[in-house]
């Protein structure tokens with residue numbers, strides 16, 4: 327269970343809203359049972375349920391099971407997709423180690439809103455399921471040009487179809503260094519957006535094979551390809 331509170335031996339901590347119901351009703355755990363608590367700062371801890379009611383649970387933190395591990399920075403920027411596709415991308419990107427997920431608005435973006443709170447909850451659930459200690463931050467959707475104007479210079483690998491991009495395997499990026507992946511909307515980037523992207527010195531265009539992938543497939547395939555090329 328992901329818990330933001332400080333985790334250390336001897337502390338008693340309280341479940342976040344919604345967790346008590348999950349532990350008691352879904353997992354059918356009761357007082358005295360062991361649970362695992364984690365966050366990226368303190369790692370994973372074995373804890374015992376002290377008390378549990380419908381909407382409240384308290385845990386006694388006992389011993390550390392896993393120390394925190396630093397993760398290489400890997401941001402995913404994806405044109406906001408329809409709800410189901412976006413949910414799926416957030417779940418898979420969490421499993422694949424994305425450290426931040428930023429929905430962006432492009433000219434052809436269909437969905438104009440991505441609910442960051444709902445997507446954050448999906449990321450938390452996915453991190454719990456795949457035993458990852460860190461949960462990616464999901465930011466509010468922002469216009470692409472504004473994100474690019476404020477960019478800090480980290481290499482931004484932009485998924486572009488084969489005709490206009492070098493194959494991902496030809497990327498010369500240092501292993502372990504921070505990087506980001508940008509995937510366009512279902513209708514693709516518009517010409518002016520592609521021109522703008524190519525002008526930015528931090529942009530690295532990359533192709534993911536000869537077939538046109540759905541945006542959600544491109545996001546997941548791109549993250550997996552970057553991991554295979556550059557480490558974890």
Ligand code: SAM
Nearest residue numbers: 485486487509510511514533534537538539544
């Ligand atoms: N522009 C395409 C068209 O309308 O023919 C469709 C765009 S595709 C469905 C959505 C996004 O996925 C693209 O903007 C791109 O970022 C990414 N993408 C899809 N196939 C790709 C490939 N083979 N290589 C790299 N990126 C790809």
